[in-house]
Amino acid sequence: MTEKKSKSGWKFLGEARTQILLWYVVLMFSSAIASTLIIRQALFSRLEERIEASLTQEIEEFQRLTKGRDPQTGERFAGNIAAIFDVFLRRNIPAEDEFLIALLNGKLYQSSPLALPPALRENQALLQSWASLTQREHSQISLATGETILYRAEPLIRGDNHGVFVVAYSATGERHKVDEAVFVIIQVTIAIFLLVSSLAWVAAGRVLAPLRLLIKTVRSVSESDLSQRISVQEGGEIAELAITFNEMMERLQSSFDSQRNFINDAGHELRTPITIVRGHLELMGSDPKDQQETLELVIDELDRMSRLINDLLLLAKAERPDFLQLEVVDIAAFTDELFAKAKALADRDWRLDGKGMGKIVIDRQRITEAVINLAQNATQHTQPGDVIALGSVLKHHQMLFWVRDTGDGIALADQQRIFERFARAANSRQRSEGAGLGLFIVRTIAEAHHGSVQVTSELGRGSTFILKLPYLLSYNFLQK
Numbered sequence: 001m002t003e004k005k006s007k008s009g010w011k012f013l014g015e016a017r018t019q020i021l022l023w024y025v026v027l028m029f030s031s032a033i034a035s036t037l038i039i040r041q042a043l044f045s046r047l048e049e050r051i052e053a054s055l056t057q058e059i060e061e062f063q064r065l066t067k068g069r070d071p072q073t074g075e076r077f078a079g080n081i082a083a084i085f086d087v088f089l090r091r092n093i094p095a096e097d098e099f100l101i102a103l104l105n106g107k108l109y110q111s112s113p114l115a116l117p118p119a120l121r122e123n124q125a126l127l128q129s130w131a132s133l134t135q136r137e138h139s140q141i142s143l144a145t146g147e148t149i150l151y152r153a154e155p156l157i158r159g160d161n162h163g164v165f166v167v168a169y170s171a172t173g174e175r176h177k178v179d180e181a182v183f184v185i186i187q188v189t190i191a192i193f194l195l196v197s198s199l200a201w202v203a204a205g206r207v208l209a210p211l212r213l214l215i216k217t218v219r220s221v222s223e224s225d226l227s228q229r230i231s232v233q234e235g236g237e238i239a240e241l242a243i244t245f246n247e248m249m250e251r252l253q254s255s256f257d258s259q260r261n262f263i264n265d266a267g268h269e270l271r272t273p274i275t276i277v278r279g280h281l282e283l284m285g286s287d288p289k290d291q292q293e294t295l296e297l298v299i300d301e302l303d304r305m306s307r308l309i310n311d312l313l314l315l316a317k318a319e320r321p322d323f324l325q326l327e328v329v330d331i332a333a334f335t336d337e338l339f340a341k342a343k344a345l346a347d348r349d350w351r352l353d354g355k356g357m358g359k360i361v362i363d364r365q366r367i368t369e370a371v372i373n374l375a376q377n378a379t380q381h382t383q384p385g386d387v388i389a390l391g392s393v394l395k396h397h398q399m400l401f402w403v404r405d406t407g408d409g410i411a412l413a414d415q416q417r418i419f420e421r422f423a424r425a426a427n428s429r430q431r432s433e434g435a436g437l438g439l440f441i442v443r444t445i446a447e448a449h450h451g452s453v454q455v456t457s458e459l460g461r462g463s464t465f466i467l468k469l470p471y472l473l474s475y476n477f478l479q480k
Contacts, residue, residue, distance in 0.1 A: 016211065017204045024200050032189050036182060043178045048150070051169045054095060055138075055152045058167040062088055062154055079158035085110055085165070097173050101166040103131040109163070119143045120168065130166050140171075147172040210238045214245055226253040270308065273301040311437040314369075315444060324363040324448055331356040331399070334364065335392040338371050338401070342390055345372075346379035353391030353402070360399050362449060362469060367401070370445040370453075373438040374403040374465045381463070382407035397471045404464035410457040419443045419453065442467070 065088050069076050085102035089112045094100050099120065100112040108127055120126070123143065130137075130153055137153040151168040210230065217228045226249060230242040277298050284294045335355040343350045371390070378388045387406045392399070410418065419439050439453075442465075446453045449469050457463035 017201070017208050020204045020208075021197065021201050025197060028193055028196070032193060036186060036189070039185065040178065040182045043181070044175065047171065047174050047178060051150050051171060051174075054098060055150065055167045055169060058092070058094075058098075058100065059152050059154050059165075061092065062165050062167075066156060079161055081156055081158050081161045081163040082109065084156065085163065088165070097170045099166075099168045099170075101127075101130070101168060103127065103164040103166065105162055106131045117147075117170065119145045119147055120149070130164050131162075133164050148175070207238065210242055214242060217245075221249070226256060270305060273305050277301050308437070311441060314441060315437070324366060326361050326363055328359050329362055329364055331358055331360055331392055331394065334367075335390070335401075338368060339390050341368070341372055342375035342388070342403075345376055346382075347384045348379060348382060348405075349385060349387045351387060351389040353389045353404075354393060356392040356394040356399065358394055360394075360469070360471065362399075363445075366445045366448070367467075367469075370442045370467060371401055371403065373442050374467070377438055377465070378403055378405040378407065378463070381405065387462075394471060399469040399471050401467040401469075402464055404462065406462040409459040409461055410455065410463055411459060412457075415455050415457060418455070 066084055070080075070083055071087065081104060085104065089100055089102060089110055092100060092112070094112055099116060101116070101120075102109040102111065106128070115121075120143075126141070130151075133153050133155050134157070135155060138151075140148060140150040142148050148171045149168050150171055151166055154165045156163040156165060214230055217230050221228050229246050229249060280294045280297055284291055332355040335352070339350070339352050375388065375390065382388060382405050387404075389404050390402070392401045394400075419442070443453050446467055446469070451467065451469040454466050454468065455463055456466075
C-alpha cells in the first residue's frame with residue numbers, strides 16, 4: 001500500500017498541471033521575496049534621505065544664526081557661543097526622534113529636548129568625541145542598545161571658547177515602522193499568493209483539458225481503428241497540438257490504407273504470373289516444341305516477377321534515410337548519358353531537345369532510373385517511327401528533366417492517377433510489361449529529392465513528363 005501511495009505521489013508531482021503550478025509558485029515566491037526586499041530597501045533609502053534633509057536644514061539654520069545678531073541686544077554674537085546656543089535652542093523645536101545638542105568647552109551645555117535618551121546622555125565617550133571636533137562631521141553610529149543614530153556636527157570656535165552643535169536623529173523608530181509596513185505587505189502578498197495559486201491550479205486544469213483529451217484519444221487508437229480525432233475549439237499551442245495530432249492521424253490512416261492496398265495489389269500481381277506458370281506447367285506435354293514454348297513463357301513470367309520484386313524493394317528503401325547517395329553531377333554530360341541509355345530501349349525517332357549547363361547535386365543512379373522509367377513508359381505508348389525526345393534545363397532555381405513523345409496521350413482524368421501504385425491509363429492500347437509501378441517510382445524518387453513530377457498530355461498527340469528538382473538544395477550542398 002505504501003509503495004502504491006509513493007508511486008501515486010510521484011505521478012502527481014510529474015503531471016504537467018502540478019509542474020506548471022510548482023514553477024508558478026517558485027517564480028511568484030521568488031518575485032515576491034525580491035520585490036519585498038527592494039521595497040524595504042527603497043523605504044529605508046527614502047527614510048534616510050528625509051532624515052538627512054532634516055539634519056541639513058537644522059545645520060543651515062544654525063550657520064545663518066552664527067552670522068547674524070543677538071535678537072535681545074541687536075549686536076553681533078562675537079565670541080559669545082553660549083548666547084548662540086541659547087537663542088537657537090529656544091527658537092527651534094526638534095522633530096520626533098530628533099535631538100539638538102550643544103557642547104561647550106568639552107561639556108554638555110544644553111540640549112533640546114532637555115531629557116536626552118539614556119543611550120546618548122550616558123555615552124560620555126560619544127559626547128567627548130563630538131566635543132573635541134574641530135571640523136564638520138557627518139556620519140551615523142550604532143549604539144549598544146541597537147539604536148542607529150544619524151548626526152551632523154558643526155564646530156564653532158570663537159577665541160578661547162570651543163563649541164560644537166550636533167543634530168542627531170534616532171532612525172530606529174522609523175525603521176521599525178518600515179518593518180511593520182513591510183510585514184503587512186508580506187501578509188497581504190501571502191493571502192493574494194494563495195488565492196492566485198488556487199486560481200492558477202483551476203486555470204491550468206482548464207488549459208490542459210485538451211491535452212488530457214489528447215492522451216485519452218491516443219490510448220484509444222488501435223491498428224484497426226485510426227478514425228479517432230480531437231475536436232479543436234480554441235486557438236493556442238494546445239489547439240495547434242491537437243491539429244498536428246489530427247494531421248498525424250490522417251497521415252497514419254492514409255499510410256495504413258495505402259499499405260493495405262499495396263499488399264493486396266502486390267499479392268494480386270504476384271499471384272497472376274504464378275497462376276500462369278503453374279497452369280502451363282500442368283498442361284505441358286511431351287512435345288519438345290510445346291516444352292520450349294512453355295519454358296520461354298515461364299522465364300518471361302519469372303522475369304516479370306523479378307522486376308516487380310525489385311520495384312517493391314526500391315519502394316521499401318525509399319523510406320530509409322540512406323535512400324539517396326548525393327553527388328555533384330555535370331548537367332550537360334549527365335543529359336548525354338541519359339539520352340544514350342534511352343536510345344537503346346526501342347526503335348523510335350529519338351531526339352535530344354537541349355542540355356542544361358552547370359552542376360547539380362543529385363543521386364545519379366536514382367535520377368537515371370527515374371528518367372529511364374519515363375523513357376520506357378514512352379516506348380510502351382508509341383510505335384516505331386514516333387518521336388521520343390529528352391532534354392534538361394536549369395530554370396528559375398529548378399532543374400528540369402523531361403521526356404516527351406508523340407504517342408497515344410493520356411486522358412485528363414488519368415493524368416494524376418497514373419502516378420499511383422499499380423495504376424495504368426484507361427486508354428492504354430497495350431499491357432505494360434511492368435506492374436504499374438514505374439511512374440510511382442519516378443514520383444517517389446522526385447519527392448525524395450524534394451522535387452516533383454508532372455505530366456501534360458493530349459489524347460492522340462502525345463505526352464510530356466517533367467521531372468522538377470530544386471536547384472537551391474544543390475547550391476546549399478555545394479556551399480558546404
